[in-house]
Every structure is written in C-alpha cells, then in structure tokens.
Amino acid sequence: MEKEHVNPNVEAEAAATEQPAAEVQEEEPTLEQVQADLERMREQLLRTAADFQNFRRRTERELTRAAQATKKRVLGPVLEVYDDVARALESARTQDLPEACAGLFQGFELVYQKFSVALQQLGVEPIDVQGVPFDEHLHEAVMRQPAPEGVAPGTILSEVQRGYLLDGEVLRHARVVVAA
Template sequence: MNNKENELKDNGHADKEQNQQNIDDAAINFNSDDSLAGTTHLNDELASEEDDRIQKLTEELKEANDKYLRLAAEFDNYRKRNAKERNELIKSAGEDVIKSLLDILDDSERAAQQLELSDDIKTNKEGVFLVFNKLKNVLQGRGLKAMESKEQEFNPELHEAITEIPAPTEALQGKVLDEVQKGYFLNDKIIRHAKVVVGK
C-alpha cells in the first residue's frame, strides 16, 4: 500500500513538474512571439522612414535637375542672343563708317570730273586737298591717329624695319630715317605698324 501511495505521489509530482514545464515553455513561446511581433513592427517603421527618405531625395533630385535644365537653356539663349547682338554691332559699325565716307566718295567723284574738265592746276590741287582733309577729319573723328615715326627711336612694337642704311649722323643711329608706309592707331590700339628705314 505504501509503495502504491509512493508511486501515485511520484506520478503526481512528475505530472506537476511536466505541467510547470509546459507553462514555462508556453511563456517562452509567447514572449518569443511577442518579441518577433515587436521586431516586425520596428522593421515596418524603419522601412516606412526609408521610403519617405528615398521619396524626399528623389523629389530633391528632380527639382535640382529641373533647375539645371532651365539654367542650361537660359545660358544657351543668352549665348545665342549675345552672338546675334555682336554680329549686328559689327555690321552696324561698318555701316556707320561707310555712311560717313559716302560724302567723301561724292566729293572724290566731283573732283575726278573737275580734273577731266579743267586744266587749272591750282584749282584742281585745292580740290584734291579739300577731299583729302575731309577724309582725314572723318577718320580722326572715328578714333584714327597717325603714328609719328620719323627720327624716333626704332621700336619693334610700333615699327616694321624694311631696311637699314648708314645713318648720316651718329645721333640718328638706331632711329627711323624714313617712313615708307605710315602706321596708325585706332583708339590707342595699333592697327597698322609703320614700315620704316632705320639708320645703322
């Protein structure tokens, strides 16, 4: 009888331990499922934040790209407009100079007719000088200035030496003795070098 009671007691104790083990396992499983649910929820939040960030960066990139395209188009328009204005300025500048020379062309034609009709050398000479002076004044009014070279020190930046000849005096050595072709400045910029003969 005692053995029977002991056996029942041991079985009851074993069942009790088994039940406790089952409860502990269930608690562990429950906690584990709860932890997984929390991790899944955290992963969903992180994924949502990442999607928002990607969308924001995509919008910023699109906006920057639009700005770049607009700026490139504006620059291209500016470049074309500037080139067109420059061409028009060059054309109109040439037109302006030619218009100012038309009066001199008219005077030259009248002078040529006068030379054919008249043998009066003095009158013809005066007419030619009038046309020449008018041309000179128009060009000077446009900023043209003749270079003074004769008896000046030879300067390779201003002069182009055609030849060298012995200088008549020691003071003229290395200086311009004769001017074969005049040099000119336009608004202080050299537009033609003087062709000169230099003393040695």
C-alpha cells in the first residue's frame, strides 16, 4: 500500500479556518432579548408562587379535614358515655335518694356540667328536636305516631336519642318520633 501524500499547506489552511469552541465568542444579547428573558422568568416566578400558594391552601384544607375526621372518630364513643351519664342523672332525679347519696349526686351533676362545657368548647352542640319539623339532614325517624290535636304532621314529638353537631356539621343524627 502506498501512503497518500498530503500537501502541508492545505492542512495549515484548514486548521486556521477552524476555531476551537472555547475561542468562539457569542453575540451580545440585545436589550429586547434581555427584556424578553426577564419577562419570561418573571412569569415563571409568578406561576411558581401561585402553584405554591395553591399547594399551601390545599394542604391546609386537607389538614383541617383530617383533624375534623379525627375529632368525629374520638367524639363518637365519648358521646355514648355522655348520654349514659345524662340518663343516670335523670334516673337519679326521679328517685327518692337517701340523704347520704345527696352529696354524691351533686358531685355527679358537677362532673356532668364540666363534661358539657368541655364538649361545647370542642364545638359539640345538641340538635334541637322538641316541636320542630322533621329535617332528614338532622334527624333520623325511628317511629311515626298519630299527631295529637294541634300538632302538624311531620313535627317531632319526642327524642329517642340525642343528636349532636360538631362545628355545624352532623356528628350524630337525632333519633326521633315524628307525628304522622
């Protein structure tokens, strides 16, 4: 094989016309290009800030919902105990208790009152039922009875189990007897 002979002048010219990438200078950006880049970055920053604000609001709503759901889960069984205490007190009021139990009864009433205040501070309030029209969003009808004279059909006659609201939302529906 024969070796090709290359003219050294041709190689020198080719090397002179090629410039390494580091030596190539970029054009200076124009004022319009800089302003356009600045506006694009500003818009991107505003979108990012809005996205973050939306994320923060969504996270706060989710935390509030989770806290409310936890309160509901905890307060459900607590209300059962609260109702039992109320029934026990009501039963004791109708009994002729000996003098020795009077102090115990008063102490029990004080505990019940503190229990009521604590529930109220947590946002729990009883649902009104006496003489109000039946509302399926607040009440659960367990029985219908003929309406006495002067009472409109659909009016609540009595309460079987007390219902409660938690911060305006139904925690437990009131179970009621409704006039037919």
